[in-house]
Amino acid sequence: MDTLRISGAVEPDGRREWTHADLFAAAPDARVEDIGALVPGRRGSGVRLDWIVEGSRPSDGAKWVVLESADGGFTACRALDELASAILVHADGDRPFTETDGGPFRLYVPDAGDRCGNVKHLARIGFRTAPVEDSRPPVEQRDC
Numbered sequence: 832m833d834t835l836r837i838s839g840a841v842e843p844d845g846r847r848e849w850t851h852a853d854l855f856a857a858a859p860d861a862r863v864e865d866i867g868a869l870v871p872g873r874r875g876s877g878v879r880l881d882w883i884v885e886g887s888r889p890s891d892g893a894k895w896v897v898l899e900s901a902d903g904g905f906t907a908c909r910a911l912d913e914l915a916s917a918i919l920v921h922a923d924g925d926r927p928f929t930e931t932d933g934g935p936f937r938l939y940v941p942d943a944g945d946r947c948g949n950v951k952h953l954a955r956i957g958f959r960t961a962p963v964e965d966s967r968p969p970v971e972q973r974d975c
Contacts, residue, residue, distance in 0.1 A: 833927065833935030835919070837887045839897070839957040845888030851927040851935070854878050854919070863918050869941045870918075875928060877920035880938065883956070884911070893958035897965065898938060901930075901954035908965040909940075911958075916941050919953070 835849040854877065861882035866873045889911070896914060898907045920937040921928055928934025933951030940949055 833954075835883075835936050835953065836955045837883075837958070838955065840890040840893035840960050841958055842888040842890055846886045849883060849886075851921055854921045855925075857882060863920075866918055866920050866939055869916075870939045873920075873939065874923060875920040875932070875937070876922050876924075877918045877937075877939075880914055880917035880919050883919055884914075887956070887958070889958040890960075892960040895959040895962050897955075897957040897959060897963060898950045898953055899955040899957065900950065900952040901935065902952065904966070905950065905952070906965040907950055908959070908962050910962075914940060 833851060837847050857878045861878045863879060864876050866875045866877060894911050896909050896911050898909065917938055917940045920939060923932060928937065930952065936953040938950040938953050
């Protein structure tokens with residue numbers, strides 16, 4: 832079973848991993864049944880990222896998030912407050928996302944300034960107290 836791993840500046844009692852089963856069992860107010868209603872042309876269902884953040888319990892100083900793909904080839908460092916509307920998509924109906932779908936998990940930020948703020952094949956989220964360099968191209972060259 833695919834697992835979303837959490838690391839970095841989190842409280843000792845914070846959750847360190849989330850499975851598809853955990854996300855399917857999310858409270859109704861945490862779920863997003865149709866990502867296409869928020870991001871036209873996309874399909875799938877998921878949970879609000881802020882629900883994951885709350886359960887992971889980042890430390891007070893953690894103001895940055897590093898989003899990393901399963902193969903480690905893509906990272907995006909974003910300010911945590913920029914992800915207030917982000918959705919972690921994990922399923923198509925009752926079927927977990929596969930690699931072909933961009934899974935195991937995909938992150939969509941409906942109001943992202945560029946598509947490089949959305950992350951497919953997401954496998955790890957790291958909370959940080961300061962920004963770190965990521966693998967995205969410079970802002971003026973982004974066409975992800």
